[in-house]
Amino acid sequence: MLKNLCQKMFGRSLWVYHANSGGCNGCDIEVLNVLTPYYDVERFGIKLVGSPRHADVMLCQGPALRATARALRTAYEAMPAPKLVFAIGGCACGGGIWHDTYAVLGPVEKVIPVNFYIPGCPPRPEAIIYGVAVAVGLVDKKVAPVEFKELEMPIPRYHPSDLRGKDEMVVYEKMDKI
């Protein structure tokens, strides 16, 4: 009974482990900012712990570097089973500005599976709180992919019925005659 009560009470309290795999410390400062009394994220039950064995959530900052990818993987495997990974910042989400240099493997999701993305460089503390609230289920996410398509060609020179293929691999049949 006590176990059930504890699960009910602490079911949504996430203990976070803070892993930086080679970022610039900008996102670290924002994450520590979130834990201060002004943004006080402990009212959601979130607590910073020092070991991945105690943690439910891993906050990843910085891209996966060639030197730190294995350590990141080890830290991820050390976490107990129901685990979440948050990628915080542009580096962890997409590899950052230096995504194609020799030392950078790419985004964190190349090494470990990522559940939630918080883009920004660095994200505002409010954005991090918003990401946590999306994960806990307090609010809904706001972004959606935007797509704009030309439905009709302004000049009917090449007729769309002459096109073959789908999406990005479109071939125009009468290309030789132009």
Added chain:
Amino acid sequence: MSMTSKLKEALVGLKAGCVTLDYPAHPRPVAENFRGRPIFDASKCIGCAGCANNCPAREILVLDVYQEIRILKYLGRRCTYCGRCADICPEKAITMSHEYETATGNIGDLQQRLDLFMSTCQRCGRCFKDISPLEQLKLKGYRFDDLSNERWIFRSRAYLESEPVVDDIKIELD
């Protein structure tokens, strides 16, 4: 001594009151010059790909599918919100919005994709953008050229001489 100092501390704490933000319940406005997620306006974009060439994170991709359609894709994953795309855009089609609540479970939610129509040159068959920004700057608004005197007038308040010019088109710079 320690007791009195603790009492003083408690008084200070009581005077300050509650400082914690009630953030997800109440929205938090940002500063006026805050740069958030860039928003692409497809109706203004001329497809010059200046944003793609100037993006430091190389995350605006351009693909010429065939002769007249160019796809411009903004990934949104490694964007640093530096605003260089908005600075370089000649048509002001990119605006840095105040949107920062972009946390999502699927990274594809941040994409913006525009399918743009490019004009074709009738002589060489290549794509070109319609009018260059400099030309458009010159051609803004209505033109009141003097057809009878064959004068090209930049502004309508230019003074016109009565005798016609016969040899060539001369440019009046007001």
